[in-house]
Amino acid sequence: MTAPSGRKPPIPLTVLTGFLGAGKTTLLNRLLKDPALAGTAVIINEFGAVGLDHLLVGESEDGIIELSSGCLCCTIRGALVTTLENLLRALDNHRIERLDRVIIETTGLADPAPVLQSVLLHPYLSIRYRLDGVVTVVDAVNGARTIETSWEAARQIAVADRIVLTKTDLSAADPGIRATIRRLNPSARILNAVDGEAEPSQLFDTQPFSTDGKIADVAAWLAGDEHEHEHEHEHEHEHEHEHEHEDAHAHHDVNRHDARIRSFVATRATPISRAALEDFLSRLAERHGEHLLRIKGLIQTAGDPDRPLVVQAAQTIFHPPASLPAWPSADHRSRLVLIVRDLPEEAEDAIIGAFSDLPRTDTADARTIADNPLAIAGFSGRFQPR
Numbered sequence: 001m002t003a004p005s006g007r008k009p010p011i012p013l014t015v016l017t018g019f020l021g022a023g024k025t026t027l028l029n030r031l032l033k034d035p036a037l038a039g040t041a042v043i044i045n046e047f048g049a050v051g052l053d054h055l056l057v058g059e060s061e062d063g064i065i066e067l068s069s070g071c072l073c074c075t076i077r078g079a080l081v082t083t084l085e086n087l088l089r090a091l092d093n094h095r096i097e098r099l100d101r102v103i104i105e106t107t108g109l110a111d112p113a114p115v116l117q118s119v120l121l122h123p124y125l126s127i128r129y130r131l132d133g134v135v136t137v138v139d140a141v142n143g144a145r146t147i148e149t150s151w152e153a154a155r156q157i158a159v160a161d162r163i164v165l166t167k168t169d170l171s172a173a174d175p176g177i178r179a180t181i182r183r184l185n186p187s188a189r190i191l192n193a194v195d196g197e198a199e200p201s202q203l204f205d206t207q208p209f210s211t212d213g214k215i216a217d218v219a220a221w222l223a224g225d226e227h228e229h230e231h232e233h234e235h236e237h238e239h240e241h242e243h244e245h246e247d248a249h250a251h252h253d254v255n256r257h258d259a260r261i262r263s264f265v266a267t268r269a270t271p272i273s274r275a276a277l278e279d280f281l282s283r284l285a286e287r288h289g290e291h292l293l294r295i296k297g298l299i300q301t302a303g304d305p306d307r308p309l310v311v312q313a314a315q316t317i318f319h320p321p322a323s324l325p326a327w328p329s330a331d332h333r334s335r336l337v338l339i340v341r342d343l344p345e346e347a348e349d350a351i352i353g354a355f356s357d358l359p360r361t362d363t364a365d366a367r368t369i370a371d372n373p374l375a376i377a378g379f380s381g382r383f384q385p386r
């Protein structure tokens, strides 16, 4: 590395984290429209073999770098370091004009500690970058339950310098969520930001990252002292998950997070009517809701095939689908990416089969409906986006 270190001021770097579907991309899309964030490079990392985020993040594709699939905290940590080094090299060699800021959006399943260690403990990156802080997005509907069931989510909150609370506009929002957050993080500023409505000045260049005011575990995690952490908590369940997490990563299966969480994709080549899609999603939520962590999809609808419908769900909260003005790539097939926990494999096969062969309501006959492996006897409900 030939860069003249020490002469240029360090580049502020923010880690944007938060559990699956909490609203990270929504926040990022809003923020990147602000001229105050010109010159920002965004590193996106998505879990699962088929990412959709790069297709869904705003109009300005400049400066957006998608890291190969895998979980940022383990399997592709090396790729993160290389990307950060390459950005510096491009700046020093004048291949890019400016690099005023870097934002790393982690996957919703990422343990933020190894991501922070990659920068803080790196002899060169720690000089050229300044950790401006960790911004953690927390969903006011699913947040409390998520903390209970996912140690990663609890860590994401505990290490945060700023917390962005989303989905407080929904009737299911938990009025006690701030108190729950405070138990894990006594000092971070908590901002209310429905649909990512936040000002860059509230999130960047305020106070730099520090372990001061955070629960004692944070310093231990950053020191990589997992042993101490395990003893302090004597939390068997959490311990178990950490081992599963490590085991799964050792096999480099990009679709597996640990022994319980995995991602898969269901595709369909022909357009789907809105009614059939709604039936399918209703049945999916009804039948497998407890296993669903995240659904994202781009759907070719029969009524409007040139404008893909974006389907989004965080756990069992289905968000109102929105249409994109055009397909973001040449591939116009419908794709649903699901992240599930403890879903039996037969159920995965059934979901893939049902999606690829949905009964078309315009041509449906009794046999195709009966053959649909997701069909529920007597079910006649409709998917109601909340």
Ligand SMILES: Nc1nc2c(ncn2[C@@H]2O[C@H](COP(=O)(O)OP(=O)(O)OP(=O)(O)O)[C@@H](O)[C@H]2O)c(=O)[nH]1
Pocket: 018, 019, 020, 021, 022, 023, 024, 025, 026, 027, 053, 107, 108, 137, 165, 166, 167, 168, 169, 170, 193, 194, 195, 196, 294, 312, 313, 314, 319, 320
């Ligand atoms: N009602 C409501 N919906 C929101 C809010 N913030 C985000 N959403 C919706 O939540 C869904 C998930 O938002 P994303 O921004 O994609 O979440 P994410 O954290 O990037 O998701 P992953 O990258 O999969 O972890 C989308 O349908 C958003 O429109 C909010 O404050 N209120």
